[in-house]
Amino acid sequence: MKNKNLLAAPNIYKKFVLILISVILTFFSVKTPVDAQSALSIGMAPPSQKLNLQQSQTYTGEIVVWNLSQKTTNYKILVRGFRQIENQPGTAIILTEEEEARTLYSASEWVTVSKDEINLVPNKNEKVYYKIQVPEDSTKGEYLVMIAFVSEEENKSLGTAAFTTLSSGVPILIKVGEDFVENAELLKFETDKNFYETPTVTFLTRIKNLGDTHISPIGEIVLTNVFNQEIARIPFNENFQSILRGNNGEYSIDWNYGSFITKDKKLVIGPIKASLIVTYRNFQPGFSPLVAETSFWIIPWKYILLIILTIFTVVILWNLRKNQKNKPQVLPK
Amino acid sequence: MKNKRTLIFLLVFGFSLIGSLFFLLPTFKSDAGALTAVYLYLSRIKTNIDGSTATVEYVVSLAPTQTIPTGGTVVLYFPDGDDASWCRTAGALTVAGVAASAADMASTNWDIDSALPTSGTLTAACTQGSGASSVDTVTISNVGALTAGTTYGVKITNGSTAGVIGTDDTAGEHEVTVEAKNSTTIDSSTFKVYLIANDQVVVSATVASTPSVNCSLSANTVDLGSLYPGGSYSTGYHTITTSTSTTTSGYYWAVYGQGDGSTDAGLYKSSATTYLLPSTGSSTIDLRTAGAEGFGLTATDPDAGGSANVSSDFGSGTAGVFGSLDRAPSGAQLLLYQNGSQSSAESSTITYGAKAGTSAVAGSYQETVTFSCGGYY
Numbered sequence: 001m002k003n004k005n006l007l008a009a010p011n012i013y014k015k016f017v018l019i020l021i022s023v024i025l026t027f028f029s030v031k032t033p034v035d036a037q038s039a040l041s042i043g044m045a046p047p048s049q050k051l052n053l054q055q056s057q058t059y060t061g062e063i064v065v066w067n068l069s070q071k072t073t074n075y076k077i078l079v080r081g082f083r084q085i086e087n088q089p090g091t092a093i094i095l096t097e098e099e100e101a102r103t104l105y106s107a108s109e110w111v112t113v114s115k116d117e118i119n120l121v122p123n124k125n126e127k128v129y130y131k132i133q134v135p136e137d138s139t140k141g142e143y144l145v146m147i148a149f150v151s152e153e154e155n156k157s158l159g160t161a162a163f164t165t166l167s168s169g170v171p172i173l174i175k176v177g178e179d180f181v182e183n184a185e186l187l188k189f190e191t192d193k194n195f196y197e198t199p200t201v202t203f204l205t206r207i208k209n210l211g212d213t214h215i216s217p218i219g220e221i222v223l224t225n226v227f228n229q230e231i232a233r234i235p236f237n238e239n240f241q242s243i244l245r246g247n248n249g250e251y252s253i254d255w256n257y258g259s260f261i262t263k264d265k266k267l268v269i270g271p272i273k274a275s276l277i278v279t280y281r282n283f284q285p286g287f288s289p290l291v292a293e294t295s296f297w298i299i300p301w302k303y304i305l306l307i308i309l310t311i312f313t314v315v316i317l318w319n320l321r322k323n324q325k326n327k328p329q330v331l332p333k
Numbered sequence: 334m335k336n337k338r339t340l341i342f343l344l345v346f347g348f349s350l351i352g353s354l355f356f357l358l359p360t361f362k363s364d365a366g367a368l369t370a371v372y373l374y375l376s377r378i379k380t381n382i383d384g385s386t387a388t389v390e391y392v393v394s395l396a397p398t399q400t401i402p403t404g405g406t407v408v409l410y411f412p413d414g415d416d417a418s419w420c421r422t423a424g425a426l427t428v429a430g431v432a433a434s435a436a437d438m439a440s441t442n443w444d445i446d447s448a449l450p451t452s453g454t455l456t457a458a459c460t461q462g463s464g465a466s467s468v469d470t471v472t473i474s475n476v477g478a479l480t481a482g483t484t485y486g487v488k489i490t491n492g493s494t495a496g497v498i499g500t501d502d503t504a505g506e507h508e509v510t511v512e513a514k515n516s517t518t519i520d521s522s523t524f525k526v527y528l529i530a531n532d533q534v535v536v537s538a539t540v541a542s543t544p545s546v547n548c549s550l551s552a553n554t555v556d557l558g559s560l561y562p563g564g565s566y567s568t569g570y571h572t573i574t575t576s577t578s579t580t581t582s583g584y585y586w587a588v589y590g591q592g593d594g595s596t597d598a599g600l601y602k603s604s605a606t607t608y609l610l611p612s613t614g615s616s617t618i619d620l621r622t623a624g625a626e627g628f629g630l631t632a633t634d635p636d637a638g639g640s641a642n643v644s645s646d647f648g649s650g651t652a653g654v655f656g657s658l659d660r661a662p663s664g665a666q667l668l669l670y671q672n673g674s675q676s677s678a679e680s681s682t683i684t685y686g687a688k689a690g691t692s693a694v695a696g697s698y699q700e701t702v703t704f705s706c707g708g709y710y
Contacts, residue, residue, distance in 0.1 A: 038552070038553055039549060039550060039551050039552065039553070040549065040550040040553055041547070041548070041549035041550070042547075042548055042549075042706075043545060043546065043547035043548070044545060044546065045541065045543045045544065045545035045546075045578070046543050046544050046545070047544050047545065047546045047577075047581060047707055047708025047709075047710070048544075048707075048708065048709075048710030050710065064545075068547055068549060069549060085585070085587045085665050085666070085667050086666065086667050088585065088667050088670060089709075090582065090583070090585075090709030090710050091585045091587065091667065091670070091707065091709070092707055092710065093587055093662050093665040093705055094662050094705075095662065095663075096661055096662050096663050098663075099662075099663055150703075151553075153553045158697060159556055159557070159558070159559070159697055160556075160557045160558070160559070160560055160567075160600060160687070160697055160698040160699065161554055161555060161556045161557055161569075161697075161699055162554075162555045162557060162569060162600070162628075162685045162687075162699070162700050162701075162702055163553060163554055163555075163699060163700070163701045163702070164550050164552065164553050164554070164555070164571065164701070164702050164703075164704060165553075165701055165702070165703040165704070166548065166549075166550050166703075166704055166706070167703050167704065167705040167706070168546070168548050168705065168706045168707055169705075169707065171707070171710055173710065239582035239583055239672050239673060239709060240582060241582060241583070241672070241709050241710075242710055252642070
């Protein structure tokens with residue numbers, strides 16, 4: 001038995017060595033994916049420009065860009081028109097070449113940029129100069145152009161992968177002429193729910209721009225309680241996000257009061273009326289406000305239920321005690 | 334003839350007398366040498382430093398060529414025409430030996446070896462010149478023994494009460510003599526210092542109140558590993574980070590894919606046989622279900638409960654449910670946005686999800702996702 005074990009031992013060692021060699025060979029023979037992973041970063045100032053120019057006027061400006069990553073990155077500079085992203089006011093995405101060919105209000109032909117691409121070294125400001133030459137025969141209205149920076153990175157991977165590209169740009173809104181048509185329509189003003197347990201409400205507003213220039217509607221939402229007392233004034237679009245001509249703008253405004261009673265002792269419970277008043281014109285804005293009303297309920301049902309249960313319990317206990325007192329005493333024998 | 338004899342007598346007597354005086358009177362012996370490695374470093378080289386509205390420091394370096402006994406002095410002599418310019422107010426100055434100066438040249442003799450030694454306490458005083466042949470001087474006293482070949486340094490500044498030093502009011506060269514001596518042992522050297530009208534450059538910059546926005550992606554490649562036809566979904570991650578100046582109205586991120594370049598966004602196998610794991614338009618894609626196939630992404634809220642918002646399609650919060658991408662800038666969808674500035678950088682984690690259906694062709698699939706970032710206008 002002893003000898004058998006001794007003879008068996010070398011076989012175990014052989015097997016172990018063979019397994020080890022095959023593991024090492026497998027390790028070196030497998031192709032590992034080559035991922036050249038690096039960060040991308042771009043910062044710029046200003047993030048947008050709004051200009052008032054006249055026919056034949058020339059305007060020159062500059063954009064300062066920088067790279068906060070640790071790697072030098074080349075950015076391609078594109079000059080094209082832009083549009084709003086979905087219905088979000090104040091956003092911009094560059095047009096495709098096909099869209100650019102179709103749009104009527106792109107000012108990309110008016111703009112020349114000092115360079116077509118830029119190599120951004122880490123942590124160094126670079127300036128890109130641009131010139132806008134408004135044509136003599138341009139018609140009155142607002143024209144749009146974006147100077148966009150799109151990263152050009154060598155993405156290498158042998159396997160299945162998602163590559164990322166970073167893009168950012170400066171949308172420029174150019175008003176040519178004077179006396180613009182400023183017109184808008186309020187399409188929606190409502191809350192995201194009808195009933196709330198706490199004063200945490202989201203107001204959803206949609207405005208359509210019907211004019212020939214962008215608008216930046218601003219205003220207030222005034223809340224009044226069941227006693228017609230004013231309980232809050234909520235600023236509407238305090239960041240002046242703009243809606244481009246022919247576009248809708250969705251504004252989502254959150255109101256989180258955090259209390260059922262205001263500082264001047266007004267109740268924030270029950271039916272609440274919300275009145276929206278918005279102005280959007282630059283000239284005599286008060287003559288064309290957009291107004292709307294909606295209502296919602298704030299019912300802290302858990303608190304109400306707790307109070308009812310407490311009252312109910314107290315009443316029962318009170319009655320029990322009363323009955324016990326009224327019960328005739330049994331005299332000891 | 335008598336006059337001639339008298340003249341000769343007087344000449345002989347006179348020469349004899351002069352000769353006798355040379356032998357009888359005490360002798361004067363001077364051991365004079367040149368200082369080496371001598372310079373005067375001025376902390377300001379602007380003309381007309383008056384010592385009150387602006388001050389100047391002198392650093393003197395000197396290396397004697399002979400040993401100068403202890404108890405000597407070091408004296409600075411300024412040009413005759415610069416009276417009361419270098420010594421603005423006569424009196425005691427502050428003095429200290431220094432072992433280094435800004436003008437040192439390492440590994441040469443022009444590198445101060447040692448602070449000027451003292452015999453007691455170093456003192457310094459300046460005197461003003463007045464008129465011709467009278468110059469401004471700075472005298473350093475109680476100097477210890479100076480060894481030949483050693484470079485010594487000493488710094489002179491305004492005195493605590495009286496003495497004030499300055500610079501001359503004329504730009505250009507000014508000849509200065511430095512003399513180290515003790516009795517008859519004297520080493521000296523004369524050189525020039527140069528004054529200019531203005532020695533300071535005002536560098537100004539303005540921190541602009543112009544709005545700005547910073548956008549970053551933590552990675553440009555996300556490996557999704559191996560997908561198995563009919564298997565479960567794979568994920569990969571990176572972050573997007575945003576910050577703005579306080580004057581910016583807010584920021585937004587939009588996203589779109591490239592896909593096969595014509596029909597849809599999604600992971601695409603561009604080599605034969607081509608195949609697309611699609612990401613179709615503005616909705617969500619549920620990769621948990623059997624037979625599902627596709628590609629999408631989600632984003633986390635960078636400030637849970639704060640003012641940043643993730644678009645509903647990309648923030649379902651359900652594992653395995655991803656927001657679908659659309660193709661090209663025309664299909665850009667809002668991913669993340671915030672009303673209001675964000676002065677400290679905040680990050681959102683982007684999670685990609687991909688799943689291959691049973692009919693998917695084996696090979697490498699890739700998609701280029703463009704993240705477009707900006708500040709509100």
